[in-house]
Amino acid sequence: MVTDDTLAELAKSLAHPARLRILRVLLATPGCIGGEIVEAVGLAQSTVSEHLRILKAAGIITGEIDGPRICYALSPDALAPLGAFLASLTPPAEGACCLPAGKDNRT
Amino acid sequence: MVTDDTLAELAKSLAHPARLRILRVLLATPGCIGGEIVEAVGLAQSTVSEHLRILKAAGIITGEIDGPRICYALSPDALAPLGAFLASLTPPAEGACCLPAGKDNRT
DNA sequence: ATCGCCTATCGTCGATTGACGAACAATAAG
């Protein structure tokens, strides 16, 4: 069971253009890069580091130390709960919302 | 084309437990309800109204006036871009990141 | 017209976030 809180944390991790951009860069980059992310998002290095930390904390990416630099990689499993939630919403709401026949069906 | 900004807005709309709860309530409720949402989330009426407004602004829900009350319904189409983005991340990253000795799965 | 119910909006407050530069730590190279 995924709690609303967990889902919210996950969504919050995605709720920033810079972080989305980082994910895209990570997805598009065959190898792994460090400072290139900084250039890609166009923010200060420390700021990027902070976003990286947030993504890492959310489990969306992993950082592996490789000598002097760090190798980031996507870890999409962490997003599965969010995807499942989205999928559960996707089926179109079945019927009309309020019955035109107009009888409130309260208990 | 969905911009990072659009996606971020969408994600931000979901990035709150109260709003997720609202969506769940909306999903689970056969008819449509107004003030019941307030009870379900356990926040002040004005606060819930604010969350409703945010969800509406994001296009995730629709509000239809039905006499004295308002009929909210899910509008999951709005979340499609976000779902697509998630799906694009989900496929496992193919390559290792930068481990020379890294022997990982080959799909 | 008035009352009562339901919802939206306003104004405010505290908490959190996002951004930055600066300082610091770890590693590779010379």
Added chain:
DNA sequence: CTTATTGTTCGTCAATCGACGATAGGCGAT
């Protein structure tokens, strides 16, 4: 040893968010 490179952490500041109470407006019933 020193130096260069890379990434993290710290402190600060402005902006935004989330919550609330109070208020205003629409609608049906009386």
